[in-house]
Amino acid sequence: MKVLMHLTLLGALAGAAHAGPLAVDPALPAYRARPVSVASEAPYRLRDGSVYIVGNDGMKELLELSNALFEKSHPGIRFTMLLEGSSTGIGGLTATVSALAPMGREAWPADLLGFKEAFGYLPLDVHIGYDGYARGAGHKNPPAIYVNAKNPLAGLSMAQVARVFTRGAPGGEITHWRELGLDGAWAEHEIHVIGPHDDGGFATSTRVALMGARPFARGYQEMPKFADTIAAVAADPDAMALGQWGDPKTLASGIKLLPLAAGEATAPALPTPRNVQAGR
Numbered sequence: 087m088k089v090l091m092h093l094t095l096l097g098a099l100a101g102a103a104h105a106g107p108l109a110v111d112p113a114l115p116a117y118r119a120r121p122v123s124v125a126s127e128a129p130y131r132l133r134d135g136s137v138y139i140v141g142n143d144g145m146k147e148l149l150e151l152s153n154a155l156f157e158k159s160h161p162g163i164r165f166t167m168l169l170e171g172s173s174t175g176i177g178g179l180t181a182t183v184s185a186l187a188p189m190g191r192e193a194w195p196a197d198l199l200g201f202k203e204a205f206g207y208l209p210l211d212v213h214i215g216y217d218g219y220a221r222g223a224g225h226k227n228p229p230a231i232y233v234n235a236k237n238p239l240a241g242l243s244m245a246q247v248a249r250v251f252t253r254g255a256p257g258g259e260i261t262h263w264r265e266l267g268l269d270g271a272w273a274e275h276e277i278h279v280i281g282p283h284d285d286g287g288f289a290t291s292t293r294v295a296l297m298g299a300r301p302f303a304r305g306y307q308e309m310p311k312f313a314d315t316i317a318a319v320a321a322d323p324d325a326m327a328l329g330q331w332g333d334p335k336t337l338a339s340g341i342k343l344l345p346l347a348a349g350e351a352t353a354p355a356l357p358t359p360r361n362v363q364a365g366r
Contacts, residue, residue: 119159129182136164140178141188143169144226149188173197180204190226190331194291216362226331229292230357231344232316234323239266241345241354244296250326251279252293252300259303263324276305280318281328283308288330316341 124131130138139149146169153165168174169188176197178184187209202208231247233239242250249260260266264273282289284302293302309315312332319325320340345354355366 117159122160122163124163128185130185132166134164134166136166137185138178138183139165139167139169139186139188140184141167141169141175141186142172142190144172144190145169145188176201176209179209190228192291192295194287195294196286196290225334227329227334227337228331228357229288230329231346232319232325232327232329232341233344234319234325235340235342236323237268237342238272239263239268239344241347242266243347243350243352243354245350247346248297248300250277250303251281251306251328252297252302253304254300255298261303261305275324278307278322278325279303279305279327280307280309280315280325282312282315282330283310289328292328312336 124135124137132138146167149165149167149169153167157163157165168178172189172191175184175187175189176193177200179187180201193209193211198208231242245255245257246260246266249255249257250266253259261276262273263275263277266277279302281302284290284293284306289302289308293300307318309318309327312330313336315327315329316332316336316338319327320338326344343356345356347354355361
């Protein structure tokens with residue numbers, strides 16, 4: 087069984103899809119290293135004898151630390167990594183040149199088609215943790231829902247997000263701000279829905295996994311880059327955007343990260359590291 091491992095970059099969107107805190111069970115026995123050998127003919131073993139790993143660049147620090155611990159416990163085992171993004175991980179696994187496929191997200195359906203065609207099954211997904219939002223330079227912001235900074239909306243449930251962004255959701259489509267509880271001048275304004283291209287990547291995977299696989303709203307405006315999405319939200323008080331992974335430096339002062347909730351009975355929460363640790 088070939089292994090896919092992923093660390094969910096927990097944005098407001100991803101956070102609402104999972105529940106429950108993750109903690110180490112104190113009852114687990116202490117780790118005891120067992121003998122490990124790498125077959126000389128293994129396709130992921132390089133000429134220098136090291137084990138090759140291809141995958142997510144955002145997991146570089148985590149992998150370096152875990153590799154160092156493994157090498158200490160298993161003398162003779164070494165690793166070489168090529169970390170250029172999650173989208174490279176499944177390709178390396180499918181080509182059998184990578185022992186693992188470290189990813190900062192769940193695999194998209196498009197990622198898995200080639201693997202399943204090659205092997206007849208899907209890779210084993212080992213979910214190793216969650217990550218918080220805006221960790222600073224060198225780290226990408228994870229997916230989230232953004233509105234204009236002037237927007238008074240306090241938060242949404244994932245069901246409401248689906249009704250705003252897609253057609254045919256239970257309860258009907260949400261097209262105006264009054265349907266989300268805003269009154270006064272906001273009440274009659276139409277929601278301008280913005281997001282990435284529906285091209286088989288992030289946007290497609292998100293609507294399939296979290297929005298019932300329904301098509302995007304008729305007025306959904308596709309943006310080529312994260313920076314374009316953010317700029318559009320900052321310029322339009324009526325905009326609501328599905329934001330993909332992006333450089334924190336592209337964030338503008340005119341936007342607001344929207345707190346989200348898994349269900350109607352749950353209070354919306356921002357994906358701060360503390361909220362992530364608490365399982366919110």
